[in-house]
Amino acid sequence: MPAWTDVSISQKSTIDDMPLTIRNKGFHLDYEPELLVSGSVHYWRLDRFRWDMILDRVREMGFGTICTYVPWGVHETAPGEFDFGEINPDYNLDAFLTLCEEKDMHVLLRPGPHVNSEITYVGFPKRILHDPDIQSVTADGTPVIFPSPPRMFPVPSYASEKFYMEVGTYLDRVSQIIREHLHPEGCIIAVQADNELSFFLRTQPYDHDYSAGALHLYRQFLKEKYRDVVRLNELYGTNHGSFDEVLPPRDFGACSMNDLPYYLDWIEYKEYYLQYGLGRIAQMLKDRGVDTLIYHNLPGMCAKPPYNHVMMEKIVDVVGFDLYYYKEEYHKVKRCIQYLNGTSRVAFAPEFASGFVALPIPAKPIMFDDIRFTTHAALMHGISGINFYMLVERERWVGSPVNRFGGVRRDRFEFYQSLNRLLERMNYQDLSVKCEGILLINRDCARLELASSLLTPIPILGGITPEYYVSEDCLGFGDVIQLEYGRQWDALYYGFGAAKYAVGMGDTELSEEMLGKYGVVAVPTFDFMSRGVQEKLINYVKNGGCLVMGPRIPVFDETMSRCDILGRDLPGPWKRADLVTIDGMDGIELRDADLFDIDSADAFPLLTDDGNTLIYRKFVGSGSIIHFGFLFPKAIDGSSSITRIIDLIASAAGLIRQIPCTDPQIDVAIHTSDEKEILFVANTGPAGKDVDIGRTCLDLESPDNEVVMGPVITVPGYMVRILEVCQR
Numbered sequence: 001m002p003a004w005t006d007v008s009i010s011q012k013s014t015i016d017d018m019p020l021t022i023r024n025k026g027f028h029l030d031y032e033p034e035l036l037v038s039g040s041v042h043y044w045r046l047d048r049f050r051w052d053m054i055l056d057r058v059r060e061m062g063f064g065t066i067c068t069y070v071p072w073g074v075h076e077t078a079p080g081e082f083d084f085g086e087i088n089p090d091y092n093l094d095a096f097l098t099l100c101e102e103k104d105m106h107v108l109l110r111p112g113p114h115v116n117s118e119i120t121y122v123g124f125p126k127r128i129l130h131d132p133d134i135q136s137v138t139a140d141g142t143p144v145i146f147p148s149p150p151r152m153f154p155v156p157s158y159a160s161e162k163f164y165m166e167v168g169t170y171l172d173r174v175s176q177i178i179r180e181h182l183h184p185e186g187c188i189i190a191v192q193a194d195n196e197l198s199f200f201l202r203t204q205p206y207d208h209d210y211s212a213g214a215l216h217l218y219r220q221f222l223k224e225k226y227r228d229v230v231r232l233n234e235l236y237g238t239n240h241g242s243f244d245e246v247l248p249p250r251d252f253g254a255c256s257m258n259d260l261p262y263y264l265d266w267i268e269y270k271e272y273y274l275q276y277g278l279g280r281i282a283q284m285l286k287d288r289g290v291d292t293l294i295y296h297n298l299p300g301m302c303a304k305p306p307y308n309h310v311m312m313e314k315i316v317d318v319v320g321f322d323l324y325y326y327k328e329e330y331h332k333v334k335r336c337i338q339y340l341n342g343t344s345r346v347a348f349a350p351e352f353a354s355g356f357v358a359l360p361i362p363a364k365p366i367m368f369d370d371i372r373f374t375t376h377a378a379l380m381h382g383i384s385g386i387n388f389y390m391l392v393e394r395e396r397w398v399g400s401p402v403n404r405f406g407g408v409r410r411d412r413f414e415f416y417q418s419l420n421r422l423l424e425r426m427n428y429q430d431l432s433v434k435c436e437g438i439l440l441i442n443r444d445c446a447r448l449e450l451a452s453s454l455l456t457p458i459p460i461l462g463g464i465t466p467e468y469y470v471s472e473d474c475l476g477f478g479d480v481i482q483l484e485y486g487r488q489w490d491a492l493y494y495g496f497g498a499a500k501y502a503v504g505m506g507d508t509e510l511s512e513e514m515l516g517k518y519g520v521v522a523v524p525t526f527d528f529m530s531r532g533v534q535e536k537l538i539n540y541v542k543n544g545g546c547l548v549m550g551p552r553i554p555v556f557d558e559t560m561s562r563c564d565i566l567g568r569d570l571p572g573p574w575k576r577a578d579l580v581t582i583d584g585m586d587g588i589e590l591r592d593a594d595l596f597d598i599d600s601a602d603a604f605p606l607l608t609d610d611g612n613t614l615i616y617r618k619f620v621g622s623g624s625i626i627h628f629g630f631l632f633p634k635a636i637d638g639s640s641s642i643t644r645i646i647d648l649i650a651s652a653a654g655l656i657r658q659i660p661c662t663d664p665q666i667d668v669a670i671h672t673s674d675e676k677e678i679l680f681v682a683n684t685g686p687a688g689k690d691v692d693i694g695r696t697c698l699d700l701e702s703p704d705n706e707v708v709m710g711p712v713i714t715v716p717g718y719m720v721r722i723l724e725v726c727q728r
Helices: 048-060 093-102 161-180 212-226 229-236 257-287 327-343 368-380 410-426 443-451 481-498 531-542 640-653
Strands: 020-023 026-029 032-034 036-040 065-069 076-078 106-110 188-192 293-298 318-323 348-353 385-389 437-441 503-507 520-525 546-551 575-582 588-595 603-609 612-620 623-628 666-672 677-683 689-692 697-699 712-715 719-725
Touching: 020 293, 036 410, 048 093, 048 410, 093 106, 093 161, 161 257, 212 229, 212 257, 229 257, 257 293, 257 443, 293 348, 318 327, 327 348, 327 368, 327 503, 348 368, 368 410, 368 677, 368 719, 437 481, 443 481, 481 503, 481 520, 481 546, 481 640, 503 520, 520 531, 531 546, 531 612, 531 623, 546 640, 575 603, 575 612, 588 612, 588 640, 603 640, 612 640, 623 640, 677 689, 677 712, 712 719
Parallel strands: 036 065, 036 385, 065 106, 106 188, 188 293, 293 318, 318 348, 348 385, 437 503, 437 520, 520 546, 546 623
Antiparallel strands: 020 026, 026 032, 575 588, 603 612, 612 623, 666 677, 677 719, 689 712, 697 719
C-alpha cells in the first residue's frame, strides 16, 4: 500500500468487534451469515409524513435493510451551515434513522461527499465546484467539465488540499448524526466513503488531472516508487536533478519499448490517484468516530486501469461494482460478479438497477424484463450483497416497485417479494459458487492498453472506452500488444464459458496465496510481464498449480529489462507462421502461430499441425505450464472450433465440464453447501433452448418445489433456471 504522507489508513476489516463483518467471502451480521439484500430509499426526496408508510411497503417486499445518500449540497445552506431538519422537516436525517430503528431496519449510509444520484452538481455545493483552487485541470490547463444533464459543471480535484478542508467541515457535521446511530445501538451497519471514484468517467489517460495538487501527488508517487531520482533517470533516459523536475506525459509519444516505463508509470499513478482520494475520505470518516464497515463503489465493470480493485481493498473493507445492464448484456453482469468473487473480500453490488434514470440522455430505459434477468444472473454467479437502486421512486427516476406516495407497481413489487422468499428458502448465504480455475486480467497489458490510448477526452458512452482506440505501433514487440491482448483474453473467457468449465476471473495483482486456491490459472501473456508477476506465477506452478499462458513467453519485465523467469524451462519456437488452418477443427485459422519442436521427456504436445506443435504442456516442479503459441481469430463468435481448443487445454489441466451442453448461448453455474447442490442455467439469447444438463433436478421457482426436470430442460430466452440437483 502506498506510504502516503499525512494519511494513515487503519485496517479494521473483518475484525470481530464490528457488527457487520466479512468472512469466507460472505457478510456476517452480529456473527451470523447474512446475505446483504437492501434497497435505496432517499429520505430527503420524500415527504416526511410518508416515510412511515413507505418503509412499511419496503418491509412488505421482504427487505430488512435500506440504503440512502446524505447529499452535502442539499443539506448545506451556507458555508459551514447545514439544515438537517431545522428548516425543512424532510431533511431530518436523525428522525429518519430513528424511524428505521423503530422498525428494526438496518441502514447502509452514503454521506459522499460525491453522491451523484442525478442531483445537479452530483451532490456537491455549487460553490465548491466553482472554486478554481478545487477544480481538476485538463492537459491544456482548462477546468475539466462533466458533460452531464441537467447541467454541466467543473469537477473537483481529489488532490486539492482545499477540497479536503471543505469536505472535513461537512463531515464534522454529518458524522455527529452518524455516530449516534451506529449498530448495534443504532441502525447503521456500514458507511460508504465517497461514490464512484472514476475521474468522473473521463478515464482517457491524458485528459486530467494536471492541477498543481495532482502534479505534486504524481511526483510523490514517483518518489515512493523509485526513492532515488538517479534510478528514475536511468530508466527514463533523463537527467532530472530532483523528482520535482519530472513533467507528466500529456499524450502518448512512445516510439519503442524503452520509452514505455514513463507512460506505464503514469497509468500506475492514475490508479494511485484514486487510491489516494479514497484513502483520504475513508480516514476522515474514521477520524470522526465513524467506526463501522467502510465500503466504496465503482461504476460498472472497472477491472482495468485506472482502477485497481486489489489495492483499493487495502484501504476500505470492500469495494463493489454498480450494475445497470440490459438483458442483452448478460456477460457484463457475469464478468462483474466473477471479478469481484476473484479479487474482493466479498462480491457486493452497492447499486443494482431497479428502475431507470429519467434524464434526457440517448439511452433506452432498463425495463422490468432486464431487471428480472440480470438479478438472477447476479445470483447465479455468486453475489453476496446487493442493493437495489431504487426501491422507492423519486424525481429523475422511474420504474421502481414503490412510488414516492407509497403506492406500488404490482409486478415489480411481487417480484421482490418472491425473490426474497426464494433466497430464504435456498439459504443462499450458505452456498458457495463452484470455481476450479481463474482467468486473470493481465495488469501489465491493461496498463499498456490505456497508456497507448488515442481517444479524445470524452466520458464512457455507448461502450466506447480508451482501449478501443490505441496506437497500432508494435513498439518493438512481436505483436501489437495493446490491440491483441483484449482479443486473446476474450477468446479464453468465452471459450471456457461455452465449454462449461468452472473458471472465474481475477487479476495479476492477486497474491500468490490467493492464486494457490485454484487448480488452474489462465492469463494472456506477451513479450513483457512484470518481474514480480512472473515470479508469482512460476512459484504457483512449482507448488503444484497448472498455468495456462499464451500466446508468447515473456522475455522483458516492466522496465523492459531482460527477464525470462516464466520461460526458462519452456522450449522456444523454431518458426512463426502467419496463418495456420486446423482442418480437424472446422478449419479454424490461428494467426501468427509459433511452432514448437517438442523433444523433451517432460513436455507433451496437445495440438499439432503437420508435425509442428501449437499447444504443449510442460511439467515444472510439482505443477505444469500449458502454453498456446498463437493468436485466436479476431472475431470470437463462440464457434465449436474454439470450444474444442479450450477442451484440449482444460482437459489437460484437469478441469471437468459442469454440464454436457456446449451451446455458447447457454451458461451454467453450480452452487454447493453441505446439504445440497444448486444448478443455475442461463439462456443468454432471445430464443428458447432445450438444454442437456445431464441430471435431474427440482425447479426451485415452482410453487411447491416438487416439479422434477431433466436431464434435458427447456429454458426460455433471457431466463435463468434455478434448480436443486436431486440427490442420488
